Amino acid sequence: MAAPRLAMGLMSGTSADGIDAVVLRITPDGAMAVVAHHFLPYPDSLRNALLDFGNEEHRISARDMAAMDARVGALYAEAALALSAQCAEAQRVEVIGMHGQTVCHTPPDNSTQIGNPAQLLTALGRPVVADFRRADMALGGQGAPLAPLFHQAAFAAPDHWRAVVNLGGIANISWLPPQGGGALHGYDTGPANGLIDAWFNRHRGAPGYDHDGTWARTGTVLPTLLDAWQRDPFFRQPPPKSTGRGSFHLERLFALGAPEPDDEPADVQRTLLELTVRSVAQAIEDSAVTPERILLCGGGAYNGFLVERLSTVLAPATVLRTSDVGVAPEQVEAAAMAWLALRRLDGLPGAAASVTGARRDAVSGALYAPPV
Ligand SMILES: Nc1ncnc2c1ncn2[C@@H]1O[C@H](COP(=O)(O)OP(=O)(O)O)[C@@H](O)[C@H]1O
Numbered sequence: 001m002a003a004p005r006l007a008m009g010l011m012s013g014t015s016a017d018g019i020d021a022v023v024l025r026i027t028p029d030g031a032m033a034v035v036a037h038h039f040l041p042y043p044d045s046l047r048n049a050l051l052d053f054g055n056e057e058h059r060i061s062a063r064d065m066a067a068m069d070a071r072v073g074a075l076y077a078e079a080a081l082a083l084s085a086q087c088a089e090a091q092r093v094e095v096i097g098m099h100g101q102t103v104c105h106t107p108p109d110n111s112t113q114i115g116n117p118a119q120l121l122t123a124l125g126r127p128v129v130a131d132f133r134r135a136d137m138a139l140g141g142q143g144a145p146l147a148p149l150f151h152q153a154a155f156a157a158p159d160h161w162r163a164v165v166n167l168g169g170i171a172n173i174s175w176l177p178p179q180g181g182g183a184l185h186g187y188d189t190g191p192a193n194g195l196i197d198a199w200f201n202r203h204r205g206a207p208g209y210d211h212d213g214t215w216a217r218t219g220t221v222l223p224t225l226l227d228a229w230q231r232d233p234f235f236r237q238p239p240p241k242s243t244g245r246g247s248f249h250l251e252r253l254f255a256l257g258a259p260e261p262d263d264e265p266a267d268v269q270r271t272l273l274e275l276t277v278r279s280v281a282q283a284i285e286d287s288a289v290t291p292e293r294i295l296l297c298g299g300g301a302y303n304g305f306l307v308e309r310l311s312t313v314l315a316p317a318t319v320l321r322t323s324d325v326g327v328a329p330e331q332v333e334a335a336a337m338a339w340l341a342l343r344r345l346d347g348l349p350g351a352a353a354s355v356t357g358a359r360r361d362a363v364s365g366a367l368y369a370p371p372v
């Protein structure tokens with residue numbers, strides 16, 4: 001029997017919390033397993049600087065941007081080396097997929113990730129694939145979301161539709177058709193942890209997050225605010241669509257509807273959480289297909305109150321975490337990078353035109369190969 005394939009994947013999303021790194025093993029029958037995981041949190045100073053990019057008023061010099069590219073590249077290498085130290089199989093990976101840190105996502109024109117891939121190549125001596133979004137964009141696509149083909153390969157069921165909802169800084173949804181029935185599709189639904197974290201940090205001390213949604217749970221939804229926020233045109237825009245921190249940050253949201261000075265901060269937090277719940281529910285409602293199971297991943301899958309609300313609103317669909325089908329929520333997007341890197345090596349598409357709206361499926365990612 002052929003040997004299993006091994007790849008490493010590294011991901012840091014719009015929450016700017018840090019880098020998730022995994023080793024993914026794929027057996028010849030296509031079964032996938034994450035065999036090791038390491039999370040390297042960003043230092044507070046870097047996290048704050050990256051979060052500042054969300055503010056379109058923010059101006060940064062080319063020199064500072066270049067310094068940040070090297071700093072993020074060094075942290076990617078550090079995360080990969082730490083993973084290698086804890087897992088013998090990490091030294092035998094065929095390839096490493098690195099997402100990099102998005103600093104600007106303005107589809108359909110551009111999506112920029114920083115983090116110098118050559119630093120990872122030099123540190124690990126293995127081929128690195130990076131820059132996964134721009135081939136799709138050159139073909140007229142959104143360059144996002146990136147994970148749906150992986151979600152399909154990892155989580156599709158033979159006999160029923162499933163949906164995967166990734167609750168990162170931004171939320172995205174993938175609909176996974178059963179065998180022989182329908183097309184893979186998906187898009188960004190709007191905000192998730194990004195806004196929830198930002199309000200928490202403003203009122204509860206930065207940087208951190210509302211553990212398990214405990215603080216939001218104490219609040220009450222403010223209906224006027226929720227109505228105003230739901231009027232953001234992104235929610236009504238038909239797919240293909242994607243978004244980022246540049247569109248969903250507190251200042252922009254508050255321009256649609258600002259909290260009154262005597263509104264309780266906990267009530268605003270509760271309302272921000274509800275905005276995520278409603279936008280995901282709207283996406284499911286708008287879809288022509290009804291998923292039987294909805295799998296949650298991303299850090300938001302650890303927000304017990306968010307999961308509880310989604311389970312209530314999405315009933316009768318069964319809401320599960322991806323850990324219930326074999327991959328821990330915080331490992332899914334990093335595993336997608338490992339899988340996408342293998343696709344690039346094999347010359348196979350990594351971005352689905354049915355998701356991104358590109359003219360055709362794109363073989364995505366730039367290869368940085370040894371020797372160096
Ligand atoms: N135990 C938890 N309770 C509540 N929220 C959590 C928990 N763990 C993680 N999160 C949320 O998940 C976020 C990180 O999610 P992640 O999937 O890494 O997003 P991204 O892909 O944007 O980096 C954190 O910023 C936090 O908001």
Ligand SMILES: [Mg+2]
Pocket residue numbers: 011012013014015016017018019020
């Ligand atoms: Mg993250």
